[in-house]
Amino acid sequence: MIGGFWVELARSGREFYIPEGKKVLEVLFEAGVDVDYSCELGICGTCITRVISGIPEHHDSVLSEEEQAANDKVAICCCGCKTDRLVLDL
Ligand code: FES
Incomplete structure (x- = not known):
């Protein structure tokens, strides 16, 4: 599923629900989380983030x-995300 799961940021412990139709990057950005990105299309690699748990x-x-x-x-x-929760190294 593209949306409909939780993202947890391991460094701050903050949690965000990613609604259907929204991208993780969008939700984090709107919440003021400092995230690196560029293309937003999955082609530049700028936003690549380490996954601690969950199956993306x-x-x-x-x-x-x-x-x-x-x-x-x-x-x-x-x-x-294929699981209910994705824990990221952010
Ligand atoms: S911003 Fe995600 S791959 Fe370019």
């Missing part, structure tokens, strides 16, 4: 198949 659903064109399969990092501008 990859929709980027930056990570290799192997990297996507490892599920330890994700492009937050275009990812979904």
